[in-house]
Amino acid sequence: MLVLTRKLxxxxxxxxxxxxxxLAIEGDQIKLGITAPKSVEIYRKEIYVDIQNQNNEAANISIDLLNLLNQKNDK
Incomplete structure (x- = not known):
């Protein structure tokens, strides 16, 4: 991890x-401005983790559903 000290x-x-x-330093919070191409997705870490978890759950449900459908087709 690279650690940098920056000022306002x-x-x-x-x-x-x-x-x-x-952009701003207010007590124990800082405000950051991020300039990046629109193709770069930027999330707060906790939101990113939630999205990954939801995607994994959706993928598992899809696999379970496919397995269930395959079992019904086999009968």
């Missing part, structure tokens, strides 16, 4: 296309 209005560059700017 400082920017971090990731590759050619992504910039992260410190």
């Amino acid at each position: 209005n400082d920017v971090i560059q990731i590759g050619d296309d992504i910039e992260i700017k410190v």
Whole structure:
């Protein structure tokens, strides 16, 4: 993990296309602005994890449903 110290209005560059700017510092919170191509999906970590879990659950349901349908077709 790379750890950087930044001040208000400082920017971090990731590759050619992504910039992260410190917009505000308020107590124990900071506000970040992210400039990236529309093709780059940006999520808070907890939202990303929820999406991954929901996708995994949906995939498991689909497999279970396919197995059930195959069992009915075999009879």
